[in-house]
Amino acid sequence: MGEKTVSLLDKKAVDRTITRITHEILEKNKGYKDLCLIGIRTRGIYLAKRINDKIKAVEEIELPLGILDITMYRDDIFKLKLPEVKKTDIPFDLNNMTIILIDDVMHTGRTTRAAIDAIMDLGRPRKIQLAVLVDRGDRELPMHPDYAGIFYNGSPEEEVLVRLREIDGKDEVIVVRT
């Protein structure tokens, strides 16, 4: 049984997709007023930074940027092998803000649930919207992304991997079958 790898997005496609999501965010919110970006550890952080860079290129402004660690809010924490808790770093007041929550892959919706709970303990934003690079479908909770790069509903044996140059050395989205 070998591993089979299929490419979903290459380097250029990753960049184009992030650009599109950026424009959709600005379009839907009619600009950048009261917007902030919060990336979910780990790859959501880098996606959030790239979106912020693209907004800066268009609007010549940087949005408040935060990092969210959802470990303490997971519903499966004791079924996992003791995930390491890392820091949440949101250096701004998120009351009455519109939060763009950013993650690499959305699947069951449980991470999103944990992220929303974590944010609610930190303040009372006006709105939370969700942006993901890949939507895998197969939701277990009533959650839906506001912005999705691509939709890929593969089989349970498949794993969708998002690779970003900041930590993985290159940009791509691949499907691995085991």
Place this chain on the structure above:
Amino acid sequence: MKWSRKDLLGIRELSKEEILLILDSADSFKDISRREVKKVPTLRGKTVITLFYEPSTRTRTSFEIAAKRLSADTINISASTSSHVKGETLKDTARNLESMRPDVIVIRHNMPGAPHMLSRIVDSSVINAGDGAHEHPTQALLDLFTMREKKDRIDGLNITIVGDIAHSRVARSNIFALRHFNTRITCSGPPTMIPPDMESLGVHVEYDMNRAVKDADVIMMLRIQKERGGISYIPSVKEYSTIYGLKAEHLKKAKKDVIIMHPGPMNRGVEITDEVADGPYSVILDQVENGVAVRMAILYLLTGREA
């Protein structure tokens, strides 16, 4: 680094990696106490029992707050309300508590090894919150956390511990923890309060307080353990205070950015003057705050350990 221990009985058996994992985790948990909503759902449905055979306000409250901020349920049992006074053995108490299916039992006891005995009887995780003159691991971990926070490092520090070393579980646990790092530890106090074999633990013994605090980065003051007969090792508290009480003049001999620590409760005017305890070098209240974070980290690691 993964955590696999069921219990935290002492620092002695911990590796450097385990100590650092606790400190790093505590970093994340510290933020929760500074939020408006000081609670996360991590330990929802878990039960933590604190079983205290010795009076304690600080440590028990700290554990209770730590557990509650993680959403665990806490029950406090103290010797005065438990069956201990009716003559029930620790073994029977342990078995009874175990029947109530707690996830963690935090025990403080006046006899060394009592937590070890408890851990052999129960399946719950056991945390040693101080056993006689043996160990007080969570105190040492919060002390290291505070040193690292204030100094950005532990390696290279000169640490001076002053007081009743012989009867101090805080000194022991700190020494066991600090020897994993490249530190110089000096123990000072009346010769009657320092065991003859103290230096076998790799520390320096300097009876002269003025020499002991020279170039110290950290001065840790201990209190006289009156409940462990500490008073009989010195002619009088007054004389002790004259010779070993930490005064402003001592700080001039230490490093310019020295920090003053004390595990509490303090005997003001005995081992430390008000001026020093409340002065700019004192990190005593930081220790208390960090204690909650460190205990949250430990509760998290023990309940979520790899089976």
Place this chain on the structure above:
Amino acid sequence: MKILIKKGRVIDPKNGRDEILDILINGNIIVKIDKNIREKVDNVHVIDASGLIVAPGLIDMHVHLREPGYEYKESIRTGTMAAVKGGFTSVVCMANTDPVNDNKSVTEFIIKQAKAEGVCRVFPCGAITRGLKGEELAEIGEMYAAGIVAISDDGKSVKNSETLRKALEYAKLFHIPIISHCEDEDLSKGFVHEGKASVMSGLDAIPAIAEEIIVKRDMAIAEYVNSPLHLTHISSGGSVDAIGEMKKRYNQVTCDTCPHYFTLTDKATLSFDTNTKVNPPLRSKEDVDAMKEGLRNETIDIIATDHAPHDITSKDVEFNIATSGISGLETAFGLSLALVHEGVLSMKTLLKKFTENPAKLLKLPYGELTPGSPADIIIFNPDLEWTVDRNTFASKGKNTPFHGWNLKGRNLLTIVDGKIVYRDPVFK
């Protein structure tokens, strides 16, 4: 009924014997020791001891049989069963029973009970002072007439030097030794040896000098009044040195140590296992080495067990409040044979410390294989490897720090007064 033990390697330190011989027992007496004894097959029980060692039954001059008063810890019955299993055919039981053996009625009770229930010889040791209180002398003469072989306040020292002096002088009348437990009470308010391990465990500690200063005091008084003195369960190197010095000029001082003092160090207490709590406490590696050297150079005359059986509840508590002691009769010989395997002692010297020497000190007609003497004999395999399992102990006391240890050498058969009282299941 005759018993013929054939082809065993007979080692008898008293008679200087070490060769392959047969031993013939008739009734309760050894009648013949020779090569190839031929007897008519009928009415003779023949035991093939080839490949095994045949030795005089061992003598343990320091046990606690707990009867009367503490039968839930041990009884004369169970204690002597443990003894014969461990290779002992005679034991000396200490006086700290309830009531204390400080008068002839208790002595008589023990002797009577031992005759009725015991499976080996039991010799009571009387108290030095009434109620072991260290104040007034017990009725030593009456106890002597009833059968005590020594006197001791074992469990503590006679604190008052004047009282000890009187006891040493008075005991001369009966030619019995005083067995001294050496421990300075004021320096002994602890639970473990003072050293690196106690610094680590935070357990209140007892310095070695607590033993040594009493060793020196007791020897000084004994020498002054010219009376025999035996120092029991010696544990510190300093004591061995002091005794060695005294022996150069005074020949009425003897001493013993116990297997745990030449086997375990205070490191064992770091687990807080209450089975490692003994009095005197387990000491340092240097002290363990000094015990071995003392045994080798004959400063230490005797190995005794200080068999101190306890009920589970006495040990299943916090270290500070656990009672002291090790149930030692069933592991002592196996642990001691390690001294032979390590090359510290010859087999003959080891056996001497278990037979000839205690017999001489206590003036007992045992501990030897001499035609005409009572047949107290053991047969053992010095190389048999086995694992200590306290659940199989004959003693009621399961308190041992050696549970699960692998030992080399075990007693297989015990004969007391011509009767086979113990046979190991592996010995057909």
